[in-house]
Amino acid sequence: MNTKAPDYRLIGKPTRRIDGREVVTGRATYTQDIKLKDMLIGKILRSPHAAAEVVSIDLAPALALPGVFAALKLAEGKVRYAGQQVAAVAAVDERTAEKALSRIKVEYKTLPYVVDWEKARDASAPQVRDGKGNVEKFNEYSRGDVEKGFAEADVVVERTYRTAFEIHNPAETHGSVAYWEGDHLVVYDSTQNIHGVRDGLARTLKVPAANVTVIKKYMGGGFGSKLGLNEHTVAAANLARETRRPVKILLSRRDNAVCVGYRPSSLQTYKVGAKKDGSLTAFSLVNYASGGVGAGDEVSEPVVDIYKCPNCKVEEFTVFTNTGASRATRAPGHTQGALGLEGVMDELAAALEMDPLELRKKNYSTRNLGDTGLPYSTKGLDMCYELGAKAIGWERRNRKPGEGSGPVRRGIGVATSIWFGAGVPGTLADIVLYPDMSVEVVCGTQDLGTGTRTHMAVVAAETLGLEPKDITVKLGNSDYPWAPLSGGSLTTPSVAPAVRDAALKAVDRLKAVAAARLKVAADDVAMGDRKFFAKSAPEKTVVFADVYRDLRRETPFHGERTGYPGDAYAFNTFGAHFAEVDVNVETGRIRVLKHVAAHDSGQIINKLTAESQVVGAVTQGLSAGLFEERVMDDTTGNPVNPNLCDYKIATSLDIPEITPIFVDIVDTRLNNLGTKGLGEPPRIPSSAAIANAVYNAIGVHVREIPMTPQRVLAALKRKEAGS
Numbered sequence: 001m002n003t004k005a006p007d008y009r010l011i012g013k014p015t016r017r018i019d020g021r022e023v024v025t026g027r028a029t030y031t032q033d034i035k036l037k038d039m040l041i042g043k044i045l046r047s048p049h050a051a052a053e054v055v056s057i058d059l060a061p062a063l064a065l066p067g068v069f070a071a072l073k074l075a076e077g078k079v080r081y082a083g084q085q086v087a088a089v090a091a092v093d094e095r096t097a098e099k100a101l102s103r104i105k106v107e108y109k110t111l112p113y114v115v116d117w118e119k120a121r122d123a124s125a126p127q128v129r130d131g132k133g134n135v136e137k138f139n140e141y142s143r144g145d146v147e148k149g150f151a152e153a154d155v156v157v158e159r160t161y162r163t164a165f166e167i168h169n170p171a172e173t174h175g176s177v178a179y180w181e182g183d184h185l186v187v188y189d190s191t192q193n194i195h196g197v198r199d200g201l202a203r204t205l206k207v208p209a210a211n212v213t214v215i216k217k218y219m220g221g222g223f224g225s226k227l228g229l230n231e232h233t234v235a236a237a238n239l240a241r242e243t244r245r246p247v248k249i250l251l252s253r254r255d256n257a258v259c260v261g262y263r264p265s266s267l268q269t270y271k272v273g274a275k276k277d278g279s280l281t282a283f284s285l286v287n288y289a290s291g292g293v294g295a296g297d298e299v300s301e302p303v304v305d306i307y308k309c310p311n312c313k314v315e316e317f318t319v320f321t322n323t324g325a326s327r328a329t330r331a332p333g334h335t336q337g338a339l340g341l342e343g344v345m346d347e348l349a350a351a352l353e354m355d356p357l358e359l360r361k362k363n364y365s366t367r368n369l370g371d372t373g374l375p376y377s378t379k380g381l382d383m384c385y386e387l388g389a390k391a392i393g394w395e396r397r398n399r400k401p402g403e404g405s406g407p408v409r410r411g412i413g414v415a416t417s418i419w420f421g422a423g424v425p426g427t428l429a430d431i432v433l434y435p436d437m438s439v440e441v442v443c444g445t446q447d448l449g450t451g452t453r454t455h456m457a458v459v460a461a462e463t464l465g466l467e468p469k470d471i472t473v474k475l476g477n478s479d480y481p482w483a484p485l486s487g488g489s490l491t492t493p494s495v496a497p498a499v500r501d502a503a504l505k506a507v508d509r510l511k512a513v514a515a516a517r518l519k520v521a522a523d524d525v526a527m528g529d530r531k532f533f534a535k536s537a538p539e540k541t542v543v544f545a546d547v548y549r550d551l552r553r554e555t556p557f558h559g560e561r562t563g564y565p566g567d568a569y570a571f572n573t574f575g576a577h578f579a580e581v582d583v584n585v586e587t588g589r590i591r592v593l594k595h596v597a598a599h600d601s602g603q604i605i606n607k608l609t610a611e612s613q614v615v616g617a618v619t620q621g622l623s624a625g626l627f628e629e630r631v632m633d634d635t636t637g638n639p640v641n642p643n644l645c646d647y648k649i650a651t652s653l654d655i656p657e658i659t660p661i662f663v664d665i666v667d668t669r670l671n672n673l674g675t676k677g678l679g680e681p682p683r684i685p686s687s688a689a690i691a692n693a694v695y696n697a698i699g700v701h702v703r704e705i706p707m708t709p710q711r712v713l714a715a716l717k718r719k720e721a722g723s
């Protein structure tokens, strides 16, 4: 397999977003912007109690208020977290809707609850699920014999790492606008999954999927919190059905922290054994994760996969609390797992007196499952290590963690990522050619904000010999050809190959039409600069405009993203991050100075938007590493920081120089462009590289994110005490 990137004109080069001007001038329409004639505003009443029996709900006082059109009961029996929906209203405007909510009379019988996930582990804690216990094993894995592996080791290190609850906080909060045209439901939704929301609505409302259309033109991010059908969307559809008017429900920033998910916490204990030369002999991991009334995340994939290690054992437990359910958050499980695994690798390197990068290279695997499974189809992690180390100046790091002196200590750290990103076979896209030479690309995908429109235009333009501005991109409507949800880093590797396939078919047809005009065989026709010519007689040409006109009507070409040999190879994305930090050992404050992010995501489609994915993900990783933590208050059962003031997110002042590097290894086994996903990979090792840089600076691993000044100072005390 040739893995070198072909010599493309547009693909892999930087292309500005075709919709950039619309977005920055405020002309792009988000769900929040939708205003329809006679539209009502819906609002949802939420439980203030973390656990209660709903004895009764009286909607009458709300319905009696002028301007209120409908009210619904949404809770029955028990509520299990503060923020759970109880009732909804639709009214002429926001103020009336608010007022109506305040008039609804709900009688609660409060029940004991627990929101502190460490207390929830106690056998005497209130039971979140009736009589089922708060701790449940949800994952186990084993290969080889770990006891034997540890017995063979020269060095064994055991450490515990902790990660916090992180809230997605997309710029645009969740929202839906629903209306009925007869028995057809139309919903504008801020979603990562138009087809999934359509199917979910059809099932929930018991209407045919063919009678539901979900539209999402633009959205202000999701990060996993908008992957599925939301309760408020169902409420909007029901209120619209009852009132026969459009109903809009927007969630508040507070709602964002209580009822649409967050990244689960984790408490990960790793034990690792190695020979003196650094070869790993055994890994074990015990993880506790909390996802409120939902499940936690598996954090074990990195330890199971990344390093060559014959013996590995994993046990993972979820801890239930009376808190809204977690949701997938940009690289679920992997960011938490990377923090722990990459931390213990560095602590092992120190115990072995080895270079942490050498330790990683020493245990490099070419097959998944720690070198015991399928061969990776392509794996450019070695190049990521090499180019990243060079870009950060790896030789400048402290040879021994914490060997510097003075109040401000500098350090450099590395961390690794593995992720999926193969895309979904069966994704469909159409190219439509018009006689006036306009070209349309249609796909029922959605642009999360990552630049999907531009990717589609770039691939179509490249293939058709046009420029991105020549292409009209249509997406964000569930009536368009099927594409999967935008999550799991699968949009580009699903959609781009489907567009490529359709465009290649269109080119074949255009060549056949040109051949008739040129009076040569179709396989003698080549594409030039907006013209076709005969290879055998290059002076014979026909311009694109004439060939398109010969089509005589709009002509669709159907493209499909085809399968890949999933049983013969493992298809993954890889990355290595390098961070440089200053740590003030008197104040505990960390400043990130530089962050290098090297990635193997196959063929890059648009260098510019790829770089923005990396910059965004590194920013989020820095933010999680240093600042972000949702804090629950056990005395009220509610979060204490459900807003953007008390929940700290990194700002531009915190962001260092970020250097994205792409190794561009084209995986032609995977799809017709050799492209893999990129949205999540750069989020995975970003906090971990910073944590390891801090370790390199101060000589003690903080082992907990966010690495607040208090935690840094506590770690330094631990070092003084010699533990």
Ligand code: MOS
Pocket (backbone or CB within 6 Å): 192, 222, 223, 224, 225, 227, 328, 329, 330, 331, 332, 486, 487, 488, 489
């Ligand atoms: Mo992602 S967490 O699959 O949007």
